[in-house]
Amino acid sequence: MTPDLEIFRLSSALASHASARQSVIARNVAHVDTPGYTARDLPAFDDIMQKTSASPLRARQTREGHEASPDGPIRMQARAIDVDGTESPNGNSVTLEDQMVRAAETRRQHDLAMAVYRKSMEIFRLGLSRPR
Amino acid sequence: MQDFLKSMAASASGLSAQSARLRLTSENIANADTPGFRGKGVSFEAIHRGDGAVRTGSVSLSQAAFERVFDPTHPLAGEDGYYDGSNVNLMVEIADAREAQRSYEANLKMFDQARTMASSLLDLLRR
Numbered sequence: 001m002t003p004d005l006e007i008f009r010l011s012s013a014l015a016s017h018a019s020a021r022q023s024v025i026a027r028n029v030a031h032v033d034t035p036g037y038t039a040r041d042l043p044a045f046d047d048i049m050q051k052t053s054a055s056p057l058r059a060r061q062t063r064e065g066h067e068a069s070p071d072g073p074i075r076m077q078a079r080a081i082d083v084d085g086t087e088s089p090n091g092n093s094v095t096l097e098d099q100m101v102r103a104a105e106t107r108r109q110h111d112l113a114m115a116v117y118r119k120s121m122e123i124f125r126l127g128l129s130r131p132r
Numbered sequence: 133m134q135d136f137l138k139s140m141a142a143s144a145s146g147l148s149a150q151s152a153r154l155r156l157t158s159e160n161i162a163n164a165d166t167p168g169f170r171g172k173g174v175s176f177e178a179i180h181r182g183d184g185a186v187r188t189g190s191v192s193l194s195q196a197a198f199e200r201v202f203d204p205t206h207p208l209a210g211e212d213g214y215y216d217g218s219n220v221n222l223m224v225e226i227a228d229a230r231e232a233q234r235s236y237e238a239n240l241k242m243f244d245q246a247r248t249m250a251s252s253l254l255d256l257l258r259r
Contacts (some may be wrong), residue, residue: 015253022249023139026242027184030146032235033153033174034186058208096238103245110249117256 005124011116017045018110024080027095035090040080041102045109086095137252147186149176150236152188157229160220167201167208168219170194171225171242194219 021042031037042048085093156172163169171194179185196219204213 005227011201019135019139019249019253020135021137022242022246023142026139026142026146028239029242030142030149030186031176031178031184032146033150033231034178034237037178063164100238100241103242107245107249111252114252114256121256 005120007120008117011113011120013049014045015110015113015117017042017048018106018113021106022103022110025099025106028079029096029103030097031092032094032096033092035092037092037094038082039085039094039099040084042080133250133253136246136253140243140247142185143239143246145179145187146239147236147243149188150232150239154232154236154253156228157225157232158193160225161222161229164218164220164222164225166218167206168198168216169220171196171218171220196221 024042028037028039028041040126060093083093085098087093153174153176156174160171172191173194174188174191176186177189179187198216198219200214201217202214203209206215208215
């Protein structure tokens with residue numbers, strides 16, 4: 001039995017996606033009044049997973065140069081993309097309400113990853129513990 | 133973890149930029165009745181250093197015309213009884229202050245969220 005279980009890899013990939021997304025959104029909110037700033041966001045987690053893996057749970061190596069070995073941690077290398085929004089007269093496209101919704105989504109994603117990780121760890125420990 | 137630090141740094145830069153803006157706005161309001169006072173304004177710009185923080189640009193003076201106030205007893209009044217008041221528009225300043233407060237709260241909320249997420253990540257180590 002290896003400790004490098006799929007569920008741990010998946011939940012840590014979700015957590016790292018959520019934290020990367022959080023930093024993109026925090027940047028958007030910091031620039032809410034900067035003229036000419038365009039709001040950005042990361043692609044959704046399941047979109048990235050579908051691109052990097054054949055089955056939803058296994059990362060697949062698509063090209064020689066890529067490092068997505070099936071046993072290593074799933075690498076989240078998403079690039080932030082511009083999102084559409086109503087542009088204000090100074091050329092800024094950040095909408096505070098939209099960013100708040102995205103932030104809440106990110107928070108939920110991260111909580112989910114943490115809960116899954118913790119629960120799997122508990123089950124893992126239960127399996128290793130002495131019978132009572 | 134690195135992302136959370138970046139996120140908190142961006143929020144902190146937003147907080148300090150918004151509070152600098154709020155300070156200028158309250159200076160303008162305080163000097164709304166000072167003769168010859170020009171309202172100050174500041175614009176935000178991105179720091180191009182990778183972490184994407186925000187900072188305030190240079191302070192600019194409002195070029196609007198001074199308000200002509202009629203008060204022949206005022207020491208600065210000319211022969212026609214008028215003197216130049218400030219060019220601060222209170223309505224604009226109050227709207228600006230409200231916007232700054234709203235953005236400040238949003239930044240604070242993002243900072244708090246990054247902090248909570250980071251601490252829940254560290255909670256995994258605690259047991």
